[in-house]
Amino acid sequence: MPVYDWQTRTPAEDIEYDVDVLFGAWxxxxxxxxxxxxxxxxxTAGIRxxxxxxxxxxxxxxxxxxxxxxxxxxxDLIPVGTVDLRDAVGVGERLDELVAAGVRCLxxxxxxxxxxxxxxxxxxxxxxxxxxxxxxxxxxxxRRFGQALAGRGAEVIFLDLHVYLLTDFLLMARDEPGFxxxxxxxxxxxxxxxxxxxxxxxxxxxxxxxxxxxISPQTLRLRYARITDDDRALIAGGNVQALLExxx
Amino acid sequence: xxxxxxxxxxGPWPYHLDGGDVALNVELMDRYGIDLQLVSxxxxxxxxxxxxxxxxxxxxxxxxxxxxxxVVNPNRLDRSADDLRDCLSTGxxxxxxxxxxxxxxxxxxxxxxxxxxxxxxxxVPLLLHTWGADVALLPGMLEKRPRLKVIAGHAGGDxxxxxxxxxxxxxxxxxxxxxxxxDYGRIAYAREAGVPIEQFLFGxxxxxxxxxxxxxxxxxxxxxxxxxQRVLELNAAELFGL
Numbered sequence: 233m234p235v236y237d238w239q240t241r242t243p244a245e246d247i248e249y250d251v252d253v254l255f256g257a258w259x260x261x262x263x264x265x266x267x268x269x270x271x272x273x274x275x276t277a278g279i280r281x282x283x284x285x286x287x288x289x290x291x292x293x294x295x296x297x298x299x300x301x302x303x304x305x306x307x308d309l310i311p312v313g314t315v316d317l318r319d320a321v322g323v324g325e326r327l328d329e330l331v332a333a334g335v336r337c338l339x340x341x342x343x344x345x346x347x348x349x350x351x352x353x354x355x356x357x358x359x360x361x362x363x364x365x366x367x368x369x370x371x372x373x374x375r376r377f378g379q380a381l382a383g384r385g386a387e388v389i390f391l392d393l394h395v396y397l398l399t400d401f402l403l404m405a406r407d408e409p410g411f412x413x414x415x416x417x418x419x420x421x422x423x424x425x426x427x428x429x430x431x432x433x434x435x436x437x438x439x440x441x442x443x444x445x446x447i448s449p450q451t452l453r454l455r456y457a458r459i460t461d462d463d464r465a466l467i468a469g470g471n472v473q474a475l476l477e478x479x480x
Numbered sequence: 481x482x483x484x485x486x487x488x489x490x491g492p493w494p495y496h497l498d499g500g501d502v503a504l505n506v507e508l509m510d511r512y513g514i515d516l517q518l519v520s521x522x523x524x525x526x527x528x529x530x531x532x533x534x535x536x537x538x539x540x541x542x543x544x545x546x547x548x549x550x551v552v553n554p555n556r557l558d559r560s561a562d563d564l565r566d567c568l569s570t571g572x573x574x575x576x577x578x579x580x581x582x583x584x585x586x587x588x589x590x591x592x593x594x595x596x597x598x599x600x601x602x603x604v605p606l607l608l609h610t611w612g613a614d615v616a617l618l619p620g621m622l623e624k625r626p627r628l629k630v631i632a633g634h635a636g637g638d639x640x641x642x643x644x645x646x647x648x649x650x651x652x653x654x655x656x657x658x659x660x661x662x663d664y665g666r667i668a669y670a671r672e673a674g675v676p677i678e679q680f681l682f683g684x685x686x687x688x689x690x691x692x693x694x695x696x697x698x699x700x701x702x703x704x705x706x707x708x709q710r711v712l713e714l715n716a717a718e719l720f721g722l
Binding site: 239399426 | 700
């Protein structure tokens, strides 16, 4: 029998959209996670829909990865495309193909592809993606890439905002209505609250990084955040729903 | 069942976050049912060990649910050793804390070895900030110091696999998994590597990190009720005599 409230999930932990979900091989981990296992983990955690991408595209073969991702499309799984930042010549055609296939979100893997700052290839991909109205799922340090993404009217979700970098994100988000971040690493007792109070809940979304990270820590932080139920609903999915409708 | 948090902090941090007032420690403990918390001073960790420990000593007088770690700076070991003994003499400090990053002293440094010698002599548990593969050095360092028990704070950080292997080979090395990035499967991996349930401790990094982060890791670990009590309470109670 549970003794403490936190031991039992409540509806305040339900997630409508998770923007950071992957499946496939990951050689630096002890084991790989297939799509069925990922899906099971999401269901167990009360996550209804996910923006999902194959790891193949991140690590090895963008085109083949996109094919795998598109094959995974389902009512609860929204495919996210990618391009390799080390192979960006002619990227416009590949983005056209993704858009034609219904893909509206493009995930960049700067960490895995060794892009430590906005390179010519990175800037080219960003320009081409923004021209097509795609949502950018941006990994890495927001301080390194935020300024290159600013001033474009870009729709961006920063996937790796650490609470230590919160001040930089808030300063950027103040001027960029399209800048959002996931709450995954806003682990302090007031991290989510500070975003909501400073720039508004519409700048936060939920992104768990399943299957690489435990989910309960993130849903518990959202549940216990001292914000309104309306703001919690925006972060848990309302913002992503609106964004997907906007770029549809 | 009580919950004992073996990795807490008191005082402000130089980031854009709240956390300076001890009232927040207590508020968060109440919210999640944490009974006791062992804390170190943020000032002592980041800036001035002796001054931070002294400030914490004043706070502990009025907070019976908090106990202290005296932060030891291996760069100034003689002064820190005297300060540690002074702190312990108050009865409100139960162990020592060493950070590796802020003083710039990695686990494998001769300065750390000297600090371990001192702590082996004093005979109190050490909460050591571990972040990287050098956590693997700890079993060898403990073999030469039979009285010393070390909590691997953050369980090695990114090097949680190395930390698990280390703890499996040394029964005086404990794993404590608090961290913002809660990599999936760390506890399961450690258990499969052979770490006994008696060597897992519960820590939060509160108030730098909300305790629900570590509690979520515990929830996802799927402990049995008996194991849960071991991890949340009994292991810490036995280690610190609480």
